[in-house]
């Protein structure tokens with residue numbers, strides 16, 4: 001072994017220990033951000049397409065053009081997801097529907113703890129017909 005490869009041995013060993021540590025693979029939940037915006041005549045979720053991991057959180061920010069809300073499309077979410085979402089959505093005003101956000105930069109956070117993998121289509125009820133729709137993919 002060369003001097004350089006010998007120098008690498010303790011570094012590689014330390015890496016192996018870190019990977020072997022129980023629970024080391026369970027990354028802490030990440031909070032993702034989606035802005036709710038009006039841009040001219042358009043109403044948008046930004047980004048409108050987001051990929052997250054099971055257990056992550058999505059925080060919606062009420063930027064402009066409100067009131068907005070977040071409602072999941074019950075026909076376009078994974079099987080078994082409905083009860084999980086309803087339990088994870090604070091202050092619901094209906095099935096899979098969050099409250100109307102009326103204050104500047106009001107936040108609304110949905111946890112995907114226990115959420116089945118798959119695609120979660122959602123929309124803003126007041127602006128759905130104006131294209132304010134999005135999809136979250138849980139991997």
Ligand SMILES: [Cu+2]
Pocket residue numbers: 036043065066067068069124125126127132
């Ligand atoms: Cu809206």
